[in-house]
Amino acid sequence: MMGTIQRFLTYCVHESIFGKIIGYFATRNDQPVSSDQAYINQQFQHHRRNVIVIITVCYGLGYVCRLAFNVVKKPLMDAGVFTPEELGIIGSTLLYGYALGKFTNGFLADHAHVGRFFAAGLFLSAMANLGMSFSSLAWISALLWGLNGWFQGFGAPSSVVSLAHWYTNHERGRYYGIWSTAHSIGEGLTYLGIAWLIAAAPKGLGLDWQWGLWTPAIICVFAAYVVWRYLPDRPKTMGLPSVADWKSDHGRIIPEAASESVWKTQLRVLTIPSIWILAIASSSMYITRYAINSWGNVYLQEIRGFDLFDANLFIFFNTVAGILGCLVYGLVSDKFFNARRPPANLIFGLLELLPLLVIFYGPQNSLLLGVALVVYGFGLSGILASLGGLFAIDIAPKKVAGAAMGFIGIFSYLGAGLQDYISGKLIYSSQIVFSFPSPEQQFQVYFYNYDKPIIFWIGASVLSIVLASALWKVRAAD
Numbered sequence: 009m010m011g012t013i014q015r016f017l018t019y020c021v022h023e024s025i026f027g028k029i030i031g032y033f034a035t036r037n038d039q040p041v042s043s044d045q046a047y048i049n050q051q052f053q054h055h056r057r058n059v060i061v062i063i064t065v066c067y068g069l070g071y072v073c074r075l076a077f078n079v080v081k082k083p084l085m086d087a088g089v090f091t092p093e094e095l096g097i098i099g100s101t102l103l104y105g106y107a108l109g110k111f112t113n114g115f116l117a118d119h120a121h122v123g124r125f126f127a128a129g130l131f132l133s134a135m136a137n138l139g140m141s142f143s144s145l146a147w148i149s150a151l152l153w154g155l156n157g158w159f160q161g162f163g164a165p166s167s168v169v170s171l172a173h174w175y176t177n178h179e180r181g182r183y184y185g186i187w188s189t190a191h192s193i194g195e196g197l198t199y200l201g202i203a204w205l206i207a208a209a210p211k212g213l214g215l216d217w218q219w220g221l222w223t224p225a226i227i228c229v230f231a232a233y234v235v236w237r238y239l240p241d242r243p244k245t246m247g248l249p250s251v252a253d254w255k256s257d258h259g260r261i262i263p264e265a266a267s268e269s270v271w272k273t274q275l276r277v278l279t280i281p282s283i284w285i286l287a288i289a290s291s292s293m294y295i296t297r298y299a300i301n302s303w304g305n306v307y308l309q310e311i312r313g314f315d316l317f318d319a320n321l322f323i324f325f326n327t328v329a330g331i332l333g334c335l336v337y338g339l340v341s342d343k344f345f346n347a348r349r350p351p352a353n354l355i356f357g358l359l360e361l362l363p364l365l366v367i368f369y370g371p372q373n374s375l376l377l378g379v380a381l382v383v384y385g386f387g388l389s390g391i392l393a394s395l396g397g398l399f400a401i402d403i404a405p406k407k408v409a410g411a412a413m414g415f416i417g418i419f420s421y422l423g424a425g426l427q428d429y430i431s432g433k434l435i436y437s438s439q440i441v442f443s444f445p446s447p448e449q450q451f452q453v454y455f456y457n458y459d460k461p462i463i464f465w466i467g468a469s470v471l472s473i474v475l476a477s478a479l480w481k482v483r484a485a486d
Contacts (some may be wrong), residue, residue: 033128035121037391052174054477055240062239063167064190065110066130069231070193072202072224073133074160076103076138077153077303080092080200080217082309082316092456094146103155103425107418109161114414118270123239125230127163135227141221149388156419164417165240165410168397171240172409176255178347181398185338189391192330192385193426198224199305199327205322211317259444266348274411277404282482285475286403288417290395291423297388299465300326303431303458310456312377318474322381322484329382330389337390338398349394349402350480356394357473359387364469370440395476403482407466427468434461 042048077099090098109129117125136156143149167187175183202220204212243251277283300323308319333356334469341352363384368378397413404412435456 019267020217023468033124035119036241038244041244042247048254051246051248052251052254053295054245055243055246056239058172059170059240060186062235062437063126063170064193065188066126066183066188066231066239067163067167067187068193068197069227070133070160070163071191072128072198073130073137073156073228074106075195075198075204075301076137076220076224077102078305079198079320080206080220081302082306083206084235085161085306085379088147090146091436092433093436097435098146098150098153100159100428100430101150101427102157103298103421103428105154105157106161106224107157107421107425109158110164110417110421111414113158113161113163114165114410114412114417115274116409117162117169117410117414118274120169121241122165122166122169123237123241126162126166126239127236129166129227130157130232130235130457132159132307134225134232137221137225137228141218141225161417164397165413168401169237169242169410172401174251176251177402178339179255180401181342181347181349182338184398184401185334186337186396188334188338188389189331191392192327192389195301195327196324199320203305205267207317209286211315219485223312223356238332270329270408273405274408277295277408277411277415277439280403282302282403282479283400283412283415285478286395287398287419289472289475289479290392291371291419292468292475293360293392293395294420294424295468296360296426296465296472297392298427299431300384300388300469302428303435303461307458311458312372325378326344326381328383333386333389334393336386337393345420347402348423349399351475352481353391353394353399353479357469360391361387361389361466361469361473363465366396368458368466391472391476395472399479399482407409423468427465430464431461434464445468 081095082094085092098441113125133156136152137157140149140156141153167190171180171187202223205215205219205223206212206217208214216260240246243249243254248254252325304326305316305319305323306313308322309316310321314322337352337356340355341347341349345351363380366380367377370380395416397416400412400416401409429459435458448480
């Protein structure tokens with residue numbers, strides 16, 4: 009009887025359609041290490057160069073499928089399609105879906121062929137954007153956007169697994185910084201490119217809001233193909249040694265992790281106290297990050313008086329500064345602090361916090377506002393490069409980098425999703441409606457107050473910096 013059950017389970021795993029799908033996405037078996045050092049050097053140089061380019065460019069392109077809905081929020085509000093509260097609910101479903109996706113897919117990515125895994129997420133995200141473009145019902149949009157969040161959760165774990173396997177502790181800060189520019193690249197493409205498509209002439213093409221979702225879908229399909237075709241599996245599946253052995257760059261050894269299975273080591277990550285503190289710090293900073301991403305352009309239109317294109321242009325400047333912030337953070341933490349993240353976290357955290365006071369409480373001066381957004385973007389991207397993943401990869405054993413990233417991710421995006429709902433609720437509660445009768449129909453204008461959500465957003469940044477500073481003495485592991 010037991011033999012029959014065992015044969016049935018073996019068939020389900022290896023012979024069924026489900027088993028074949030699992031096999032297709034699974035990482036290959038380790039191969040004997042080649043004795044040809046020239047071959048090893050050539051392969052590492054070739055793949056290390058390709059990996060950083062592919063994960064940076066394609067993760068950035070995938071970001072457009074995540075953020076495009078934020079650009080069309082104002083047109084949807086003005087047309088009365090969705091209320092701010094409904095938009096907050098829809099936006100939060102993506103973030104909750106992403107939190108779940110980043111957690112589950114983080115654990116799965118440690119077992120996956122990351123090229124195939126990442127590509128699947130990009131393609132499915134494109135399909136979700138396409139579906140959103142045809143929806144005007146809040147519950148359908150929320151469902152589709154929640155699924156999109158889960159699909160988007162394939163990308164970051166796949167990328168950090170690649171970073172963990174192809175780059176060492178003392179260089180990972182720089183390469184992680186390069187990869188983190190993908191966030192800003194994607195945000196810049198979204199807030200400027202998509203805004204240009206739907207903004208009224210002469211500043212834009214004046215296309216219907218649906219083009220703000222069709223265009224990202226096309227972009228994501230292209231990115232999915234590139235990742236599927238060119239992103240490699242782990243070095244050991246190709247007959248190469250680990251990158252730590254190749255570069256002779258080992259960190260603190262965790263003896264238990266060396267002999268444990270991947271699953272057991274993944275569970276061990278959940279018992280590390282510093283990982284929990286880091287997760288809450290990241291969650292708090294993500295509240296502020298997604299407050300600006302989700303509501304920043306709306307705030308600039310509602311309170312500061314900018315039109316749709318100019319408001320998104322300001323957010324674009326913020327994201328461009330974020331590219332530099334990621335690069336500088338990686339260099340500073342690697343070179344000036346010997347790959348220690350906490351000192352750099354404090355510096356970049358203050359560079360993120362102080363400009364927020366100028367953005368929300370400063371004078372009505374476009375130049376000053378632009379400078380504050382640039383400094384804010386620089387500081388935010390730097391500290392998020394650490395809190396959102398790099399520091400977790402340092403702390404955790406490298407063979408479970410995906411699980412560490414996933415654990416941080418679920419906290420980060422639960423915070424971000426909670427923010428979107430709370431912010432929408434606070435903004436909607438302040439709504440004032442002015443009605444103007446006309447011969448055809450009554451015309452209504454909506455006004456909102458942002459005082460309460462601003463306090464919420466700034467307070468989250470303060471909490472994050474305090475928690476991150478509590479990890480001052482934490483060191484990297486191998």
